[in-house]
Amino acid sequence: MSKRFQDTARRVLRLEADAVAELIDSIDAHIDRACELMLHCSGRVIVTGMGKSGHIGDKIAATLASTGTPSFFVHPAEASHGDLGMITPDDVVLALSNSGETNEVLAILPVLKRRGIPLISITGRPESTLARQAEVHIPVTVREEACPHNLAPTSSTTAALAMGDALAIALLEARGFSAEDFALSHPGGSLGRRLLLTVDDVMHAGERLPCVSHDTPLRDALLEVSQKGLGMTAITDTDGRLAGIFTDGDLRRVLDQPQVDLRESPISAVMTAGPVVIHTGHLAAEALKVMEQKKINGLIVVDEDGRPVGALNMHDLLRAGVV
Structure with a gap:
């Protein structure tokens, strides 16, 4: 039985590693445009997503914030019930949805359009509604999920998370964000103590x-x-x-x-x-x-x-x- 567990674990890791590796060839000018929007944003990068995409979006927002790009996560369902007030015309919205058809995310698009708030989307379907409505669409398409039924978000969420990291680090380098800057955002961590204490x-x-x-x-x-x-x-x-x-x-x-x-x-x-x-x-x-x-x-x-x-x-x- 333990051998079967090991074989499954290896298969999952290979599938997810392949999904991330295949993203490399998809990198194009859309990444440049997305990074420019976030880099020159005078407000914050608002990340949103539902379900598993929301969990990934929450982590991407945290990574952006800790690497020099002001950012926070807004739950799309809560956004439709008042939290849209957190988003200002100076902000940029980064929306995640593997299908690109998540109702809660699509519901807030008209308000974003009306207020002139730029939208960047990360989806697995370039032909989806969310992808077509966005100023910039970043495709994160995977051949198959690691789930044997090809249902549970696994390879797709891993790939989306990796793309979020790629965006965050590209912005970090563009800003010249240093280890000392990082420490100022992490004063309670060991790195902060090493870089701030005299x-x-x-x-x-x-x-x-x-x-x-x-x-x-x-x-x-x-x-x-x-x-x-x-x-x-x-x-x-x-x-x-x-x-x-x-x-x-x-x-x-x-x-x-x-x-x-x-x-x-x-x-x-x-x-x-x-x-x-x-x-x-x-x-x-x-x-x-x-x-x-x-x-x-x-x-x-x-x-x-x-x-x-x-x-x-x-x-x-x-x-x-x-x-």
Whole structure:
């Protein structure tokens, strides 16, 4: 029985993959016209569709919105009962219907025409009413559904979804939509955190910054490391600029040097001079990259004059969701 399941799964994936692949040869000037309408639209791209086409349309609207093209989905049945008020003459409507004869979609066409709202259609039948009524028709025709009865929308919905992605990415590239722009639409996601968080947002600053002067006795520097809980302390020179760093690792090395007086030796005698730093304003993701490359667990953040203003370690980046 399990072999039969596997064979069916492979057949479905082959049929749907073929349906998408066959779309490539259908790409023509209609795509250019559709993209131009959406690109120069001063309002929003309103996506609509009924049933399974509606589910696909909802996802296409979400993809458009997250890639720089303002868009939302309007249910065609609800549109006929008041939601048409959401659509303005500045908008463009993208309507999906495999048959091109969906009553709920066709019912709103006269209002769109009367208000001069451009219509782009995606259907499986170029001769259908919806295709003929649209300013631009994008054919998404499949030879057969993956359903053995050739009834359940499967290959056709997959192909329509892929075409929606093609339109969204074409518009993304035309707008020069960057990864940073994408992050601004996804501040709660991991990409947003990686592209928006700076070291200033994550670092320990002010009273929480472990920092001592170069002439501080080692015992007092150890107390600073312990109290601030970052496993390190910055060491400044007489001008307040960063002179070095002392970490838990440095302490272990000092303990192997019996000639070092833990009570009286100045921290400058055992610190690591010229440590790796990062400047304010840099992305937290850059700090992560530096730590991984240098195989270190913490960084001192310095200002443009080389003065320490913060510190962070790998645990801070983990808590911020950067790692």
